[in-house]
Amino acid sequence: MNLNDVRKRFENCPCGRKHTFDIKEIVSGSGITAETGDILRRNGFGERLLFVADKNTLAAAKGVTESVERAGYKVTYKIYDDLRCAAMREVCAIEGLLSEADGVISVGTGSLHDICRLAAARKNKQLCLFATAPSMDGFASYSAPITDGNFKITYPAKSPEVIIADTKILAAAPAYLKSAGFGDMVGKYVGLIDWQVSHILSGEYYCERVAKLTRDAVDGIISLADRVTAEDEESAAAVFEGLLMTGIGMSLVKNSRPASGTEHILSHFWECKKLLDGKLSDFHGRKVGVATLLILKKYEEFSNYEDVEIIPEEIDWQAVKKAYGALYPEVEKLNNPPVSHEFDHNLIKERWGEIRKIIKSVPSRAEIYGKMKQAGCATGTEEIAVSEELKDEGLKYHPHMRHRLSLLRASFLFREKKR
Ligand SMILES: [Zn+2]
Ligand SMILES: [Zn+2]
Numbered sequence: 143m144n145l146n147d148v149r150k151r152f153e154n155c156p157c158g159r160k161h162t163f164d165i166k167e168i169v170s171g172s173g174i175t176a177e178t179g180d181i182l183r184r185n186g187f188g189e190r191l192l193f194v195a196d197k198n199t200l201a202a203a204k205g206v207t208e209s210v211e212r213a214g215y216k217v218t219y220k221i222y223d224d225l226r227c228a229a230m231r232e233v234c235a236i237e238g239l240l241s242e243a244d245g246v247i248s249v250g251t252g253s254l255h256d257i258c259r260l261a262a263a264r265k266n267k268q269l270c271l272f273a274t275a276p277s278m279d280g281f282a283s284y285s286a287p288i289t290d291g292n293f294k295i296t297y298p299a300k301s302p303e304v305i306i307a308d309t310k311i312l313a314a315a316p317a318y319l320k321s322a323g324f325g326d327m328v329g330k331y332v333g334l335i336d337w338q339v340s341h342i343l344s345g346e347y348y349c350e351r352v353a354k355l356t357r358d359a360v361d362g363i364i365s366l367a368d369r370v371t372a373e374d375e376e377s378a379a380a381v382f383e384g385l386l387m388t389g390i391g392m393s394l395v396k397n398s399r400p401a402s403g404t405e406h407i408l409s410h411f412w413e414c415k416k417l418l419d420g421k422l423s424d425f426h427g428r429k430v431g432v433a434t435l436l437i438l439k440k441y442e443e444f445s446n447y448e449d450v451e452i453i454p455e456e457i458d459w460q461a462v463k464k465a466y467g468a469l470y471p472e473v474e475k476l477n478n479p480p481v482s483h484e485f486d487h488n489l490i491k492e493r494w495g496e497i498r499k500i501i502k503s504v505p506s507r508a509e510i511y512g513k514m515k516q517a518g519c520a521t522g523t524e525e526i527a528v529s530e531e532l533k534d535e536g537l538k539y540h541p542h543m544r545h546r547l548s549l550l551r552a553s554f555l556f557r558e559k560k561r
Contacts, residue, residue: 152394157349163301163393165282170307170382172375175205178247178272178306179213185304187268188244191215194236194258196222199250202274202311206249218243226422228256230290236261243267248302250274252426256286256299263300270304275315276323276381278426281305282389284396287410292417293472294410301393305386312378317371318425320378321518323385324370325431328514330360330388331504332437333403336548338500340399342493344485344547348399352391356400359387364505367513404541404548405433411540412528414469424526431519432526436537438507441549445501449559450494452487455480457542457554465539476545485547487555497549 145168152161166185169177182191191210195203200221210217220239225232236257240246245268248258255271262269263286271281280286286299334353341348363370363384369377391400398406409429416423423429457480463470490497511521520526523533541551 161394166303168305172309175308176209178209190243191217192243192246193217194220195249196225199274203249225253228253228288232257233260240265240267259299260286269302271302273307275319277319278326279385279388283392293469309375309379313373313375322425322427324517325519326427327360327363329405329430329434332405336403337399339549340547343489352394352400356388356391359384364513367516370517404550405437408433408536408540411536428520441501445498447558450556451559481545481547490556
């Protein structure tokens with residue numbers, strides 16, 4: 143992928159911000175695993191390399207250990223059995239190992255990469271991501287969602303300097319991981335709605351060019367729905383590129399707005415609540431896809447309102463406290479004051495016509511549902527082991543988990559105005 147082209151597209155952006163990203167090189171191609179060591183060398187990775195993987199990703203990435211060893215690196219291996227949860231204690235463990243290393247290669251996306259991204263940022267070390275599945279889009283993100291004491295917090299981290307993707311490996315990834323990547327992508331439609339709504343209500347920074355980058359990437363992946371799970375290098379490469387682009391979108395604005403909206407928060411709510419019960423949850427992209435369909439259903443209902451009236455905000459904080467249980471102290475901090483205190487609620491009514499247009503600018507829920515079915519995604523909470531009760535609790539309380547304005551959070555402040 144030619145990163146200079148991307149850089150050029152974002153020079154002198156009308157939004158007024160200088161868009162930069164730190165990725166030096168992205169290498170994607172068929173059978174390039176054997177070049178890994180050389181790619182690290184030419185990007186200036188120091189002699190002592192920390193190699194982080196789990197047994198699944200290591201088995202998928204055949205030849206990668208030989209490649210880094212052949213290039214002469216002194217390698218320390220940290221191989222997990224099956225790392226499904228990016229926990230703060232693991233970030234600390236990687237930080238400890240990084241004291242004796244010059245850089246780190248994360249073989250595997252998802253949780254492995256999340257812990258490496260935060261640890262490498264804290265220790266100021268170079269980071270390479272070796273992607274093994276097109277399962278999510280955090281490749282180029284600057285933030286890492288980490289679980290600390292059951293609460294999931296998105297920490298500022300770093301994006302990798304180098305990203306390597308062997309399309310042979312991506313194509314051979316299990317179908318459920320590819321479907322998960324697709325589920326993560328459809329969430330961007332909600333994210334783009336939320337970002338624009340927050341921009342017009344609270345004046346939050348918004349960049350149309352970055353939003354378009356995300357939008358194009360999602361539309362591109364949607365058009366591949368029927369090929370997503372095939373073991374086909376060309377479509378695996380195309381999906382990977384789409385995921386990468388939304389990741390770059392986040393890098394360009396240094397926040398996750400272009401790629402995640404309230405559907406991600408809902409998914410995090412489910413995940414945290416399950417962790418409180420000592421249960422692991424389904425893959426990120428599977429949950430995000432299901433959450434997207436639930437949120438789009440609500441947003442479509444809103445878009446049918448010809449007019450709205452503003453209502454006083456009445457949040458039953460005792461009920462919120464009960465819903466969050468042990469997580470509530472964090473939630474309380476995030477809502478002191480709540481995000482709804484930061485804008486004039488009458489704006490919702492004044493700008494309602496624009497808000498309706500924004501909702502209608504994305505494909506319908508029915509269309510997205512059909513594409514998700516083609517792509518083998520989970521589409522109902524029963525498929526991701528989220529009970530009816532947890533689903534409803536999530537829909538009601540998840541927005542308090544972040545200090546962030548979304549259309550769903552704003553919906554606590556209006557109702558349909560009946561003629
Ligand atoms: Zn811009
Ligand atoms: Zn995601």
